[in-house]
Amino acid sequence: MHKSIATVSMSGTLPEKLEAIAAAGFDGIELFENDFIGFRGTAGELRARAADLGLSIDLYQPFRDFEGMPEPQFRKSLERAERKFDLMQALGVPLMLCCSNTSPLAMDDQALAAAHLHELAERASRRGLRVGFEALAWGRHTRYYGQAWSIVQQAEHPDLGLILDSFHTLSLHDDPAGIADIPGDRIFFLQMADAPLLSMDVMQWARHHRNFPGQGELDVERFLLQTLRSGYAGPLSLEIFNDVFREASNRRIAVDAMRSLRYLENRVLNRLQTVQARPEPAGVVQGPQAQVQVPLLSLPPAPSLKAIAFVEFAVDEPHAELLGAVLQKTGFTREGDHRSKAATLYRKGHAALVLNTEPGSFARARFGSFGASVCAIGLCVDDPDGALERATALCSMPFDSPVGPGEIVTPAIVSPGGIVIHFIPSALGQTGLFGADFALERPWSAADAAGTVIDHVALCLNLDQRDTWVLFARAVLGLASEAREQYADPYGLTSSLGVSSGERSVRLVLAVSQSQRTRATLAANAQGGVAVSHISLSTDDIFAEVRAWRDKGVAFVAIPGNYYDDLATRFDLDPDLLARLRNHGVLFDRDAAGDYFHIYTEDVSERFCFELTQRSDGYAGYGASNSAIKLAAQAQAGAGRGTELARRSRFV
Amino acid sequence: MHKSIATVSMSGTLPEKLEAIAAAGFDGIELFENDFIGFRGTAGELRARAADLGLSIDLYQPFRDFEGMPEPQFRKSLERAERKFDLMQALGVPLMLCCSNTSPLAMDDQALAAAHLHELAERASRRGLRVGFEALAWGRHTRYYGQAWSIVQQAEHPDLGLILDSFHTLSLHDDPAGIADIPGDRIFFLQMADAPLLSMDVMQWARHHRNFPGQGELDVERFLLQTLRSGYAGPLSLEIFNDVFREASNRRIAVDAMRSLRYLENRVLNRLQTVQARPEPAGVVQGPQAQVQVPLLSLPPAPSLKAIAFVEFAVDEPHAELLGAVLQKTGFTREGDHRSKAATLYRKGHAALVLNTEPGSFARARFGSFGASVCAIGLCVDDPDGALERATALCSMPFDSPVGPGEIVTPAIVSPGGIVIHFIPSALGQTGLFGADFALERPWSAADAAGTVIDHVALCLNLDQRDTWVLFARAVLGLASEAREQYADPYGLTSSLGVSSGERSVRLVLAVSQSQRTRATLAANAQGGVAVSHISLSTDDIFAEVRAWRDKGVAFVAIPGNYYDDLATRFDLDPDLLARLRNHGVLFDRDAAGDYFHIYTEDVSERFCFELTQRSDGYAGYGASNSAIKLAAQAQAGAGRGTELARRSRFV
Incomplete structure (x- = not known):
């Protein structure tokens, strides 16, 4: 799988981050907006530097609180989006992440949210770009991937798809089983995050204590398995907000990140092979499913x-x-x-x-x-x-x-x-x-x-x-x-x-x-x-x-x-x-x-x-x-x- | 007021803590049990060392999960209490803190809790000791001071009283107004703690993030004011679980602690004088109240x-x-x-x-x-x-x-x-x-x-x-x-x-x-x-x-x-x-x-x-x-x- 990591996941200036990410063997990055804004160079220069390092820029997340807003804010966001589309074209980023609205002004109206996202996707489409919608665990009205998927379906635009993040689903104890029923090509991007189990406000938990899959206590394996069963074949990415990673050696953290994804992929392969040998009981996975479309990393078994x-x-x-x-x-x-x-x-x-x-x-x-x-x-x-x-x-x-x-x-x-x-x-x-x-x-x-x-x-x-x-x-x-x-x-x-x-x-x-x-x-x-x-x-x-x-x-x-x-x-x-x-x-x-x-x-x-x-x-x-x-x-x-x-x- | 501080509030070995506490001018300590267990010396030696430093040992908290337990656990706790009473006599500590039960075995029965505490107080009484009961914010059945006071009243023993802790009341957004109506001599001890407002599990908040009054965001002033209005004239103490204080210079932290209490006392005096000049609206403080019994620290006004x-x-x-x-x-x-x-x-x-x-x-x-x-x-x-x-x-x-x-x-x-x-x-x-x-x-x-x-x-x-x-x-x-x-x-x-x-x-x-x-x-x-x-x-x-x-x-x-x-x-x-x-x-x-x-x-x-x-x-x-x-x-x-x-x- 194409492996990517958000630049916010590690320490350093943007050039330092890119070097560490490339050295660990990643294929791409998610560009965190503040990292770009603080970068001493143009979009074209960044694109070239990333390309020199063998990194694609897979995703950009330039704003929040978009869908379901009253008219003046919505119009303003669209203007802002056009400027960010300019930037994405200059950077060569194909996909914009739009996460669910947290504003108290947001209206509880899925049809309106769908219409807004349709408009955004239409504008992206004209420039050859796409938009992915993600349910944030602390969104005002949209918190679950099922809700986000429902809005994406209502929006009915080929360049609008779903973005999944394991943390937002698993932190709410939501069941990832239904992901397998979503057509894989409608899932535009996948972010994997683990976390220790903590009894605290979910936003604070998300912003300070996520970690790489295999470091925490969430069932990230099952989440990835269900996503792959949908037929998803896009990037496998990490967006990890962790206070300690921000302080640590970014060379080491980048290696951890790659180890984490390779380990995860292999565990999912093992689980898949186990499941194929012994079908899961009815009810665990429902409905029609696509085959897993991507080859997964095979490894010698863990040493005993x-x-x-x-x-x-x-x-x-x-x-x-x-x-x-x-x-x-x-x-x-x-x-x-x-x-x-x-x-x-x-x-x-x-x-x-x-x-x-x-x-x-x-x-x-x-x-x-x-x-x-x-x-x-x-x-x-x-x-x-x-x-x-x-x-x-x-x-x-x-x-x-x-x-x-x-x-x-x-x-x-x-x-x-x-x-x-x-x-x-x-x-x-x-x-x-x-x-x-x-x-x-x-x-x-x-x-x-x-x-x-x-x-x-x-x-x-x-x-x-x-x-x-x-x-x-x-x-x-x-x-x-x-x-x-x-x-x-x-x-x-x-x-x-x-x-x-x-x-x-x-x-x-x-x-x-x-x-x-x-x-x-x-x-x-x-x-x-x-x-x-x-x-x-x-x-x-x-x-x-x-x-x-x-x-x-x-x-x-x-x-x-x-x-x-x-x-x-x-x-x-x-x-x-x-x-x-x-x-x-x-x-x-x-x-x-x-x-x-x-x-x-x-x-x-x-x-x-x-x-x-x-x-x-x-x-x-x-x-x-x-x-x-x-x-x-x-x-x-x-x-x-x-x-x-x-x-x-x-x-x- | 007699000023005391729990030894758990600061960094160092017990001898280091005592020296810092004494140097900051405190009158007494609450002895944290693990500090005593780790101390290289007998109870008598500790008592003498504290006395040499001008410190009384005001409080000891040797166990949890006492009241309302099934019979075998209750009997066992009583035996344990006798051993701890031995120790308290050797240390010269007059008061045992018993905080409300958090065990899943605890029965929701105030009469039983009262009977158990009566028995404990009776045994303490025979040795010239007293017991204070405190509502822990995460107690199984008793979380509010009102509940603890009700149990103390039912227990009807002169050597059983109430212990108050501002954190446990204010963290639950409980109203301290009613404290003024409790007879002051039935409140045996007062612990003051502040804290930043955090959205997290109250026990984690309490055990890692409390701080000294004036450092946080709780209305500790009003809490102390209501306690003084009850007629309370006992120690003013600090029991602060704070991860950072455990790491910091204990000389400085002890000075902060004393500054905090003196500042608090003075603010309460100012508030009292303001209130006396302009009575509070009805409903803020109800019922009959004793006069404030203790002189409070007067200071020049804060510089402008x-x-x-x-x-x-x-x-x-x-x-x-x-x-x-x-x-x-x-x-x-x-x-x-x-x-x-x-x-x-x-x-x-x-x-x-x-x-x-x-x-x-x-x-x-x-x-x-x-x-x-x-x-x-x-x-x-x-x-x-x-x-x-x-x-x-x-x-x-x-x-x-x-x-x-x-x-x-x-x-x-x-x-x-x-x-x-x-x-x-x-x-x-x-x-x-x-x-x-x-x-x-x-x-x-x-x-x-x-x-x-x-x-x-x-x-x-x-x-x-x-x-x-x-x-x-x-x-x-x-x-x-x-x-x-x-x-x-x-x-x-x-x-x-x-x-x-x-x-x-x-x-x-x-x-x-x-x-x-x-x-x-x-x-x-x-x-x-x-x-x-x-x-x-x-x-x-x-x-x-x-x-x-x-x-x-x-x-x-x-x-x-x-x-x-x-x-x-x-x-x-x-x-x-x-x-x-x-x-x-x-x-x-x-x-x-x-x-x-x-x-x-x-x-x-x-x-x-x-x-x-x-x-x-x-x-x-x-x-x-x-x-x-x-x-x-x-x-x-x-x-x-x-x-x-x-x-x-x-x-x-």
């Missing part, structure tokens, strides 16, 4: 992630020494050095960590100046080549690292913010993977690979990376979003979202904060927008593990006694268990399915620590109810009272 | 600002030279040097600008490293001493600068962010003021002081300075808020708010942006949170003035031709006028009252420029509809293409 194979840190030598010492205190074994790079493998059960000190490597160049930073994550998957093919088709950059003789070549990509994701063949197994690349100091037995796994990896993101990462996790990694949690850092609200694989064998937690002063934002800012803030290691006996670590000199974030006094009033806890929690400084949470025990080490590098975790009976979360307490404890511990490593690392 | 006497820049010598040259190009005359300081006066009509290069001065120390920054503003007022007295009573810091022999002593204060505000006696006149302090190079005639005035001064604020400045402008400077405008900077949405004196002879415009990349935020950040971004000079003939400036070599921000093509479709403009606007690069706006012509110079220092303004017929705004175009033009001009001064100043 099996495990976190390893996490790799980029470190300088002093940090490697310090971090290695911490790992040995926490029960990791130094397994050996990489055969061709300056990297060392540490392992505890299934949890494998690599400390990479290779000078001049991508990891060191990108992350090495931050102390100890996670630069790569290995994920086990059955079909690594398929995962890579899908990722690159969804706009991820492949990552090629130098490989020594006999070493394993694993497909890899760069995730948003720069952490490399390696797709590791599940069949390889731990010894298969590490035995090839590392000179292991001792053979591994099956018993070695029992016990500890990485429960989850927690990332801190700049706010403007949130929707980027949600889409990346869903589309590229095939992870599903879990519940969103919000909690108070002492210096600002923070929210987090878990994303996990089907069997929950891979879990990531994404934390963001609006505040510039929270731990999440400070951690993210320090590493260019995305940083791993902790790695959570599972255990079957958290109390024994805590004692063992403590005996070796590991310090944990101190939890106040008040927490345990309150815990006793919130849960029915055995007094012995409560005493053990208190004595060990372990945090506790419970959901409908099970219990969660967890504890955090003091920072072992700037804003990086380990969590020790024990889950029982299918507890689904990450102890978010304890996050405020943990963050307050970290803040009260202060920057000056970390472990020896943290203290030393600030001066490295 | 007459004019902007001068604006002073802190500059280093190279900037003084460059800025002086620009001023002479724009028609300012160098009038002379300060008698005792390294400062030079420039004047054009009524507009006076001072360039202060005094080494070691406050201005240079605070602002001198930023190039050319506004460090002080002089405002003409009839009673400068009264203005100072009021300002300091409202928590502003007085500012004393060294004064040479024979020079004028003007009362001065420090505004939020550090710009000094001088209160200048109106009677002094321009020559009176400047003749004393400056060695004028020539005598001034009446004709000199005609023409140009400073139309407005535009400030860029960090987002977390917005509510601080709104309250300061209203309470301390006596300015009224005008309409809020929102527009797109190419790098993020920006909003602005005008504040003006009664006769609009003093106008300030406050711009803020959530984005870290906008001109507003970059300007504010560069100067520690508050920066003057432009000074607008009025003219009677903008076209002649533009030509004169241009002839002298002043460069203006270039407005694209597309702007004028669009202008022709928006307004009925005489073609000659349109051509003149286009030829001169002047922007145009029109409101119901009149027209606005304006133009901006290119930056004469980093993100600082002059605006030239012509208002006709009472146009009220600041051309906000043109802001996006101006900002796009500034962005396209780029940092590299300013005036010579701007280019040179970056290397100074």
